[in-house]
Amino acid sequence: MADKKLKVTLVKSPIGAVPKHRRTAEAMGLSKMHKTVELPDNAATRGQIQQIGYMLKVEEA
Numbered sequence: 001m002a003d004k005k006l007k008v009t010l011v012k013s014p015i016g017a018v019p020k021h022r023r024t025a026e027a028m029g030l031s032k033m034h035k036t037v038e039l040p041d042n043a044a045t046r047g048q049i050q051q052i053g054y055m056l057k058v059e060e061a
Helices: 019-027 043-055
Strands: 005-010 036-040 056-060
Touching (some): 019 043, 043 056
Antiparallel strands (some): 005 036
16 A cells, blocks of 8 residues: 555535535645546545545545
């Protein structure tokens, strides 16, 4: 498990989303539609993905 990463892409606009979910997307570095970021595969990231998974596309990096 040598520093596993996840590629996370914002595929649904957070405009109509719950404000907490919008802030979670911002905290993950997802500011625009179709922006992709690489995040570490840990419990904190998995929790964020679980919360706003309906807005994201997740791949192993």
